[in-house]
Amino acid sequence: MILRPRLRDIRIIGYQLGRIVVGVGLLMLLPLLTGLLFRETVPVLDYLIGMGACLSAGYLLRIVFHTREEPTWTHGLTVAALSWLAAALLSAIPLLLSGHFASYLDAFFEAMSGYATTGLSLAVDLDHLAHAHNMWRHFIMYVGGQGIIVVALTFLLRGSGAFTFYVGEARDERIFPNVRHTARFIWLVSLVYLALGASALFLAGLRLGLAPVRAFLHGLWIFMAAWDTGGFAPQSQNILYYHSFGYELITISVMFLGALNFKLHYAVWTGNRREIFRNIEVAVLCVSILFTFAVCAAGLSRLGVYPGAVALFRKGFYQVISGHVGTGYSTIYPRQFVREWGGLAMVAVIAAMAVGGCACSTAGGMKALRLGILFKALAQDIKRLLFPPSAVVLETFTWRSISRERGRGCSPDIRRSRRFSNRSRRQPTLGSPAGSRRFPCRPL
């Protein structure tokens, strides 16, 4: 199908893509309302044009490729890939019309950076961007963090075939058996924390002396970008603009919460609070943050950049956390980072960025879960070398609570590694004599 798509395939893909594009148009209602609320006439027109483009393109696709056939896995994969491209292409229209981007390519870059929660910005004169445009930039990031398909599954898509799109977006974790319920839970967690985090940042902004409306908007935008570990900010100086310890503490907490697995949120919300301490990802994340921070602090201390503990926390620890979860928020000037931090601290932040957050979260990187599995597999290999050849080493990659579920509901990484471990466990026992001794190992 990929090599030679038939007309039937093109119809299914085109029809489903049309539904997503209509959804992107509907998302523009939020910046449109923001523009109307703050009487920003020109941005309102920008979003009317953007919405018009999305809705006409979406309905055109739905009419031209109208079909009642259900999508298969390959269709789901193609629709997910094209949705991200189409969403960024169309979301760039109002950004380009704002006049804050040198070319369409720059506006497209900004939109894609938002959806992919990269956080790189090409906006010219960012500090004077209209509220509607700032709302759109941050809202794009908030939607992109959860995933466009997850949004569509929660609010738009009906009918079967939903799981094909979900898998097509490189997600196959299921908190509930029904993928639509999983998507809704992901949004429930994000919206509950939006209310809490934005309120906390609003209060911190008020305490700073910001006007109430400004404090509310900045709180909302900073939360959206921090929760989705994206990094957009309404000011060019980023978090440094606020010079606020309260803002820094809240954003650290929000970034860390955003980097946690949605399944962990589910476990804790449904009463399984001990899962925070048992979860392998949280353990790996904390150890990794500790290690990278210790290296960063050693580098900064060697150069005497931040002599006090508070300064080290607000500058050193903040950059490590922000880099680790992939947000990219900063409380220092870029020149300071390049000229004052030195090689060791810089390497520590870069290493932290490579590790990333948890699987099934909004964070990037190679994920704490994979790192945890890697280290456990290494420890098991060493144990196998130390024990007698006839010994069967039991491999446990999960904690008791997940093991009890026999793999149901746990991450596909764990399932895959378990399948692999089961295979490798069986091999040495094939030729071993009956009654061979077993050396069960505790979970590491």
Place this chain on the structure above:
Amino acid sequence: MKSGGREKARAVVRAAAGIAVEVLMTALLMAVVFLAGWAILHWFRT
């Protein structure tokens, strides 16, 4: 209140408690990790 409503109220209370625990644990973990890093630094210095 019917039993269904009571169940829902219980689930909401459980979720609220979970959120509070999550937020507190996050703050606590961050504090512990920072202090541990700070202690390691001092241990190396001395």
